[in-house]
Amino acid sequence: MNHYHDNFAHNSLPATKLQPEYLFDHPDFEFPENLNCVAPLLDIHIKEGRGNQIAIRTFDSVWTYQDLYDKANQIANYLIDDTGFVSGNRVLIRSANNPMFVACWFAILKAGGIVVATMPLLREKELSVMIESAQISHTFCDYRLGDEMDLVSEPALQKVIYFDGSEQSEQELEKAIAGKATHFENYPTRSDSVSLIGFTSGTTGKPKMTAHFHRDVILICEAFPKYSLQPKPDDVFTGSPPLGFTFGLGGLVLFPFYYGASTFLIEKPSPELLLQAIQEYKITVCFTAPTAWRILTTKVKDYDISSLRKCISAGETLPLKVWEDWYNATGLKIIDGIGATEMLHIFISSNEDNMKKGATGVPIHGYEAKIVDKKGNEVPTNEPGRLAVRGITGCRYLNRTDKQKEYVQNGWNITGDIFRKDEEGYFWFVARGDDMIISSGYNIAAIEVENVLLTHPEIAECAVVGLPDEERGMLVCSYIVLKDKTKAGPDLGKAIQNWFKEVAAPYKYPREVRFMDNLPKTETGKIQRYKLKQ
Incomplete structure (x- = not known):
């Protein structure tokens, strides 16, 4: 075996003083120093x-x-x-x-x-x-x-x-x-x-x-599944999130294996294939996004899903209507949850005993959360503010001291989401704090879509915003100023969409293309996206 070790990752970690505070004060979260x-x-x-x-x-x-x-x-x-x-x-x-x-x-x-x-x-x-x-x-x-x-x-x-x-x-x-x-x-x-x-x-x-x-990989197995799922060896897990998402990795590999259960993997998980798998293979636990739960509800009557005992939704906030429609169709309560790549998995959720429909839930075993203002002070009950979390996992950006200081403040992880907390300690999603567009469970950064569009030879300027959409949660909408404004029209709009799918991940393409003579801007030249959202 080669004795040389590549230290790139270790050397790129943020300084300890820039990392969040960790809470390991529970026997569930104690691990030996040497652990693979x-x-x-x-x-x-x-x-x-x-x-x-x-x-x-x-x-x-x-x-x-x-x-x-x-x-x-x-x-x-x-x-x-x-x-x-x-x-x-x-x-x-x-x-x-x-x-x-x-x-x-x-x-x-x-x-x-x-x-x-x-x-x-x-x-x-x-x-x-x-x-x-x-x-x-x-x-x-x-x-x-x-x-x-x-x-x-x-x-x-x-x-x-x-x-x-x-x-x-x-x-x-x-x-x-x-x-x-x-x-x-x-x-x-x-x-x-x-x-x-x-x-x-x-x-x-x-x-x-x-x-x-x-240790983080094992820590999350002691947190969300223990709190919300109570997995048993005879459970069969399935779901739609890619294993490249930490949501999918946890739900479809880590959690079932940690508890000696099994997983059912689907390469292209359409709602029909999910329902077919649940019926044929007696799936008991299913992870998918709100968009999929909405579609599953319309088709579920044609399948036998009696084996299913736990339904988990994450990736974007779960609309109350989706929760109610699924419950009315199946008698099953969807467990909503919020996680982040920075935190590895879900940190606020609920279980069937403490669920309040419409709320994301409460901090799960291993985490605590609060709502703070711009200065980091806690805000009054029911007032919207920034979500701050700390617990067994936390953000460590490699080689990004600037972003590390933004995400971790006073030992807390600031997720970029706006929430409010009610009298009973339940957390309710209000909005994303940044221009993140969450469409069908995919996180799409507006700036990323703009960067791609700006490489198109016909486009002079553009701004991308998320617009509310019944089916996908949000739609990626692009406002475009052309170099030659006489070319504006549906044909060019379609051509730009097709071109985008060729040069970047297709799920990020703008589903709406709107041409403008100019974009609304501040005196300093910043695009006023809020005006476009209206």
Whole structure:
């Protein structure tokens, strides 16, 4: 084994004094100093004789815990033997939700690497920014998503390894691990070694990378699921969020495995496929976004979902109407929650005993929260203000002292959301504090969409805002000033939309294009977005 260690992530962490205060004062949150999070998530099931239990199902395949363990160990052996990998290297995964994704995820951590999981929709431009920012050395990529990956030419990237997430063919990875040992000694990471880097939604310009430790991965398994889900080994989890989102990673991998349950993965999870899976595979726990719950409600009468016991919504605020319609159709209460990439997972939510419909909930086991004004002082009951949170996890931006000081103030994480807190201590969502557009569960930064639009040859100026939308929560709407204003019209609008989908992740494209002669601005030249929202 190579004894050199890549210290990039550790050296890029914010100074301790800039990090939030952590609250570990509960036996649930005590871990040994040496911890590789794969041990309590995967290896323990083999050690304790549960290897034959199902870990992952898809519509086409079944993996036991033993299958997953063997595959992860083979990939870890390959990484170390054949690819020039050293511990501490950042390794990107580009794939839809499938068992091979999960095997690669565990393998990287077993080998002492740091996982950067991404969403399949990202394009070359966004991938390049991530690879450059995190100095990523290796990539595991599903060959079906190879087109954009092949366009990346970042000097940091030493090796791209292709696999087949559909398990139909043998790509480079499958061939390379065929003869590898299924035994592997996990790298001796510490509980405060970086295990994964999550990119927040702004991935053009200089993105923000948040680092989470091995202990954080296990800490969140002791928090939200214990508080809201009470998982049991016979539970079957499913959902729609990509594993590149920490919401999806927790709900579809970490939580089921920590409690010895199983997960059902769907590569392209439409509402119909979710309902089909729930009916056929007796799913008990489902994670998805409010947009999907709205559509599921209209179709649920055609399916038997009697096995379902827990419904979780996150990614954007859950409208009261969606909650009520689902409850009236099924008798099930949707558990709403708010999390953040910076916090790793959900920190305010509810369970069936303490739910107040319409409210996001209360701080869960392991967290506390308050509402503060611009100066950090607590505001009176029911008055809107900035949400401040602290607990077992917290924000650590790599190489971004400026942003770290904005997000962490006086030891508290300031999430950028506007909430109010009622007399009983329940937290109610009011608005996003910044220009983040949350559409169908995707976080889309307005500035990011503008940056892409401004590269179009016809566009002189633009501003992007989120407009309320019944179906998606918010719509991305672009106001555009053309270089040649006579060209304005629906045809050019459509052409701009199609062009955008080619050059950036399609889910970010402006669903409304409105042409203007000029944009409203302040005397100092700042665009007045609030006027456009009206």
